[in-house]
Amino acid sequence: MNARRPRVVIVGAGFAGLACARALRRVPVDVTLVERTNYHLFQPLLYQVASGLLDPSQIAAPVRSVLRRTHNCDVLMAEVTSVDLQERRVHTAARDLDYDFLVVAAGSATDYFGDASLRARAIGLKDLDDALALRSRLLRNFERAAVCTDAAQRKRLLTFVVVGGGPTGVEFAGAVAELINHVLPKDYREVDFAEVRVMLCEAGDRLLPTFAPRLSRSAQRNLERKKVDVRLGTALREVTTDGVVMPDGESVPADMVVWTAGVRAVPLLGEGAPQVRHGRVEVTPSLHLASHPEVFVLGDMAALDVEGQPLPMLAPVAIQGGEHTARVIAARLRGREDAPFRYRDKGTMATVGRGAAVAQIGPLHINGLIGWLIWLFIHLLYLVGFRSRLIALWTWGWNYFFYDRPVRLITLPPPGG
Amino acid sequence: MNARRPRVVIVGAGFAGLACARALRRVPVDVTLVERTNYHLFQPLLYQVASGLLDPSQIAAPVRSVLRRTHNCDVLMAEVTSVDLQERRVHTAARDLDYDFLVVAAGSATDYFGDASLRARAIGLKDLDDALALRSRLLRNFERAAVCTDAAQRKRLLTFVVVGGGPTGVEFAGAVAELINHVLPKDYREVDFAEVRVMLCEAGDRLLPTFAPRLSRSAQRNLERKKVDVRLGTALREVTTDGVVMPDGESVPADMVVWTAGVRAVPLLGEGAPQVRHGRVEVTPSLHLASHPEVFVLGDMAALDVEGQPLPMLAPVAIQGGEHTARVIAARLRGREDAPFRYRDKGTMATVGRGAAVAQIGPLHINGLIGWLIWLFIHLLYLVGFRSRLIALWTWGWNYFFYDRPVRLITLPPPGG
Secondary structure: OOOOEEEEEEOOOHHHHHHHHHOOOOOOOOOEEEEEEOOOOOHHHHHHHHHHOHHHHHEEHHHHHHHHOOOOEEEEEOOOOEEEOOOOOEOOOOEEEEEOEEEEEEOEEEOOOOOHHHHHEEEOOOOHHHHHHHHHHHHHHHHHHOOOHHHHHHHHHHHEEEEOOOHHHHHHHHHHHHHHHHHHHOOOOOHHHHOOOEEEEEEOOOOOOOOHEEEEEEEEHHHOOOOOEEEEOOOOOOOOOEEEOOOOOEEOOOOEEEEOOOOOEEEEEEEEHOEOHHHHOOOOOOOEEEOOOOEEEOHHHEEEEOOOOOOOOOHHHHHHHHHHHHHHHHHHHOOOOOOOOOOOOEEEEOOOOOOOEEEEOEEEEEEOHHHHHHHHHHHHHHOOOOOHHHHHHHHHHHHHHOOOOOOOOOOOOOOOO | OOOOOOEEEEOOOOOHHHHHHOOOOOOOOEEEEEOOOOEOOOHHHHHHOOOOOOOOHHHHHHHHHHOOOOOOEEEEEEOEEEEEEEOEEEEEEOEEEEEEEEEOOOOOEEEEOEEEHHHHEEEEEHHHHHHHHHHHHHHHHHHHHHOOOOOOOOHHHHHEEEEEOOHHHHHHHHHHHHHHHHHHHOOOOOHHHHHHHEEEEOOOOOOOOOOHHHHHHHHHHHHOOOOOOOEEEOOOOOEOOOOOOOOOEEEOOEEEEEOOOOOEEEEOHHHHHOOOOHOOOEEEOOOOOOOOEEEEOOOOHEEOOOOEOOOOOHHHHHHHHHHHHHHHHHHHHHHOOOOOOOOOOOEEEEEHHHHHHHEOOOOOEOOOHHHHHHHHHHHHHHHOOHHHHHHHHHHHHHHHHHHOOOOOOOOOOOOOO
């Protein structure tokens, strides 16, 4: 290894960080990728872990093995504590890293809008811990309901409130409804499933607001056929220890409240970088800080308007941003100008359960089974690692034919003990 | 359901409890099975979760789905707090259960011999939490060693001590050695693998003391070929915060200490039942308490000498005991005498890694690849559920050909934080 090679530090092993590290493989730089966990998480399928379809290892791959053949990239598992933009140094809990180029791609976290009681009460759906906590809570509530003789308490245990009608909320509500409609009745003969209720609350006037209105309606119809109680125009007044309070003051007792109503960029750069909506950091059209051209900000953390629209928080944006940044770094090493980032919209999609999804690919608006098959194909393509893809396909096939969600394990202690 | 039918309460969904519940399927009784988790755990493969080969869901199946077709059996997920033998009532955290017949099969737990510091310091290998904790600790130590500049501290992080040369210790040491020899060097290029050490300490004069001496030697040779440092006649003087103290006073610094040197029956029946070795409860040849013929004690919890030998703590003993008890209950309902339990020894086996196991089936003593193939076949036969078997076979096949241990995920917070 040549000590004179420029040092690139990448923070985050999400879609953006991994794509950048891989694309830098043949560029004459030494790369260190810092990630606080030891795995890359395929976040779009997190809700399938939370609803008992997939095992964690099917959507999480060790970062080191993903980058095994990227020989100019070292991996450091550590939490970044701060970034010194002047000294060009990243401070981590393990050791400090000097850089010539910094790529910040730490993603976003659930936004509880600074409400400590909401944070303590609701469960997000952004990382593996969240997903495992949701799976355990959901199943534990059925166990508790099975022996609960107090009707009011039983109803509270069996009311599941999902807040937020974006893709995460819609996908999770659909998966939970399928688990409840098709799998759990065979397990919990003691439970009267007429008492079970899945409620999806969205503040706006339709689900999936970034999709075409026709697809929003299709998703809603599909969820309602699955007996999900969809409430539009419903900005909850409060989330309490007991449950949720509706805009009209009605109190709905619910033990499990899932919060997917907001995400916020991880505040890694602190005061040194201009923050706009959702804590995202303002970047130039080449995805770097205006004040520090050697610092790139990617994926969910980056705020950039393209054709008057802010870049969405989606995997394709992150992946393309990572690849773009590698190209810009390579170009600078050859003394060339930065090219602007051009986002190629590959479309967006959301699944609402077994055999039904909505997809929007340019002018094409697709729903139903065709949408779902496209969704399945695309997700399998993006899943990191051949083994994961095969197992996931196999598991999905199994589930598709037998309506099963095999990973019904309660592996976390109950809340508060 | 007829209210006059005798009520059977089974405590524990291990091999004994499940076998009993299933065998009672056509007996005119109402069964309630109480288990503190919501899953049946295939304990013989727990070390494969701890060493990153298998996912939890591949060795754990929800009790309710296992017993879905056993229509006269209800499942209650609850911790048993006490048993009132006089009132014939089981107290649980959820609700109380009256019984006409009680089947106690709560198994065994790691025995730390009342040593609180040992319990705090060492990790057992008896349940899913243990296995996940070991997996995370092992991988986290490699992550920490990769950035550790203090040679002594690095050596301590990379020294893995397994205490106990029984099947659990031997199998885990073999699996860890394979992970270290074949998988991790590709992930941790920063680590000098000459510094890594797996030590297996056994107090007796040979490994696997219940096997024939020839097989003990074969297992030892196999482990030593995998570079496991096997120490016989080594009853550790102490396990300290720093590491372990050998019988001669030598201190071996080691961050991860795995304790498989003792198990003890779960003390469920309290003072009411006569306890002998390892807290096991003395039973009659028909497996019930002498003082309470309606209370059966099975599996690891039962102490019974058959032909001068105590029944071993093995899955076949538990399964046959469960089936026997169901037959005794059925016979009593027809006014017949109890038959004595007859243990049919199906042999014992232990695997020492990829393609090598020792098996002892009556007069047959087998080692090497043939032993391993028999081991594989038998374990797959016993694995609960068709799906688990297929996935496990597939995973093992994959691992066999590619030397991979894919589930290398650190999913637990570091100790003390």
